[in-house]
Amino acid sequence: QVQLVESGGGLVQPGGSLRLSCAASGSRFSIYTMGWYRQAPGKQREWIATITSGGTTYYTDSVKGRFTISRDTAKNTVYLQMNSLKPEDTAVYYCKIWTMRDEYWGQGTQVTVSS
Numbered sequence: 001q002v003q004l005v006e007s008g009g010g011l012v013q014p015g016g017s018l019r020l021s022c023a024a025s026g027s028r029f030s031i032y033t034m035g036w037y038r039q040a041p042g043k044q045r046e047w048i049a050t051i052t053s054g055g056t057t058y059y060t061d062s063v064k065g066r067f068t069i070s071r072d073t074a075k076n077t078v079y080l081q082m083n084s085l086k087p088e089d090t091a092v093y094y095c096k097i098w099t100m101r102d103e104y105w106g107q108g109t110q111v112t113v114s115s
Helices: none
Strands: 003-007 010-012 018-025 031-039 046-051 057-059 067-072 077-082 091-099 103-105 109-113
Touching (some): 018 031, 018 091, 031 077, 046 077, 057 067
Antiparallel strands (some): 003 018, 018 077, 046 057, 091 109
């Protein structure tokens, strides 16, 4: 059974930084793409960033230049380095992975940006 364990969320002041991690285990198939989404209170879940198996990255406009997605393929782990955080970045952050057979979600980790 595939499990995704997220960590790194918390409370940070505006302008601060956080690094999220998501470690995947239990997959019988290779992990292709890995990504991050977030869901703010009262809003739909939105896509933030994706990294392919070849290392190509994509970002939604609102986080470009502030967030960096990366992965450690050997560890089946994806990271999200978040800098210059703003109050509007407050949300539950979810990781997602795609294999050749299915896609899986992490349990979510809360990020709160507030002074």
